[in-house]
Amino acid sequence: MRKAILALENGYYDHVECFSGDGTVFGEVVFNTAMTGYEEILTDPSYKGQIINFTYPLIGNYGVTNENAQSDKIMTEAVIIRELSLIDSNFGSKFSFSDYLDRQNIIGIHKLDNRALTKQIRQFGAIKGGISTLISDPEEFVQIVKNSPSISDTNIFEEVIGKDVQIFESEHDNNYTVLAVDFGIKKSIINDLLRYFKKVILLPFNNNLEDNIRKFEFDGIFLSNGPGDPRIVNQIEFINNYAMNNIPVTGICFGHQLIGKSFGLKIDKLTFGHHGGNHPVKYIPNSNVYISSQNHNYAINYEDLLNNDDWELTWLHLYDNTVSGIKHKFLPIQSVQFHPEASPGPNDVNKIVFSDFYNLIDNYAKKK
Numbered sequence: 001m002r003k004a005i006l007a008l009e010n011g012y013y014d015h016v017e018c019f020s021g022d023g024t025v026f027g028e029v030v031f032n033t034a035m036t037g038y039e040e041i042l043t044d045p046s047y048k049g050q051i052i053n054f055t056y057p058l059i060g061n062y063g064v065t066n067e068n069a070q071s072d073k074i075m076t077e078a079v080i081i082r083e084l085s086l087i088d089s090n091f092g093s094k095f096s097f098s099d100y101l102d103r104q105n106i107i108g109i110h111k112l113d114n115r116a117l118t119k120q121i122r123q124f125g126a127i128k129g130g131i132s133t134l135i136s137d138p139e140e141f142v143q144i145v146k147n148s149p150s151i152s153d154t155n156i157f158e159e160v161i162g163k164d165v166q167i168f169e170s171e172h173d174n175n176y177t178v179l180a181v182d183f184g185i186k187k188s189i190i191n192d193l194l195r196y197f198k199k200v201i202l203l204p205f206n207n208n209l210e211d212n213i214r215k216f217e218f219d220g221i222f223l224s225n226g227p228g229d230p231r232i233v234n235q236i237e238f239i240n241n242y243a244m245n246n247i248p249v250t251g252i253c254f255g256h257q258l259i260g261k262s263f264g265l266k267i268d269k270l271t272f273g274h275h276g277g278n279h280p281v282k283y284i285p286n287s288n289v290y291i292s293s294q295n296h297n298y299a300i301n302y303e304d305l306l307n308n309d310d311w312e313l314t315w316l317h318l319y320d321n322t323v324s325g326i327k328h329k330f331l332p333i334q335s336v337q338f339h340p341e342a343s344p345g346p347n348d349v350n351k352i353v354f355s356d357f358y359n360l361i362d363n364y365a366k367k368k
Contacts, residue, residue: 002133004109009128009146012120012321014112019084020098021107022133027051027077029129030297031118033276034231036062037344039098042076042106045160045184046253046295048227049151049228051129052275053114053121054079060085061254063093064100070186070343074100075160075227078107078131082114091281107131118348125271149247157205157254160184165212166202170194176361177218181205183226183254188343192350193222196358210238220248220361222256225339230257230298231267243333250311250358252353253296257336260326265308266301270322273297274338279344281338283352290317290352292302292338299323299337332360 004018031053059081088096101108124255161182193200203212226362239262243249274294281292300323315325327334342352
């Protein structure tokens, strides 16, 4: 254990214990309310650029299996927990929580009042923060944090997407092919798509995207999750263009926000976002409430959506009445803000979202 300092740009700081990693890191500090699933959370590319504060008080008690990772490495910039479990009671555990972080030099801190930290985020929003084992002076470090880069300064998804086109196939009888645009896709999403479609072609969102799309025959487009600020992303005209030509399009989280942006809907930054596996959402078509997994700081503006004659609300987040799903009234395009693949979290909404996408594609294919 080493001494470290945690600081936020609003002047809040705390002296803490560091149980893994070393150095100085910066990121947008968010809190996650999940009780389990820390391996999936840490490897979710959507957390790139962020420092995660886990509100559940004891983390690490079942170790790390390496079977639940959503990417090939830890994506979050650093980890904040109340208390590190010194026991990993799980027959499948390959590493302890601290060893897992240490192997990738990810800073992990504990022995702090992270309820107080959570209250700071709820009051002041998901703001810039930093952790250092090298700097000890609070005033100096707060100033350094203030001058650190913002998550909106660059397209962070460029740091997590793959470089090459990848093709995945299932044993489905249908011959439907989905083009999945990669903004930081999770492995569980690919697996869920393969439960419904014969082939998934994963295309990195880069300057070659349009050329890559033209190389393949496909039945629909899927826009993945990913990190960063959707408001600064450009070159998304292809979304509107394909939807206007009646090509089925769906997206989740970051992809959902980009769909809204491509059609001129306003995107808001939420005060402290939604991060956890216990978020209730109402499915408007049947008025049922489901529990969902969520990880985002941005949302389509509710009033802007309701005032648009072309779109309808399909899912509503019941904590704060924000937009959790939309559907175009005339074109085959729809999207959701939450993570239907969970990993971690409940699978309540999984079948609805992916079967809706399948039906979009099936109806389109029958009309061709």
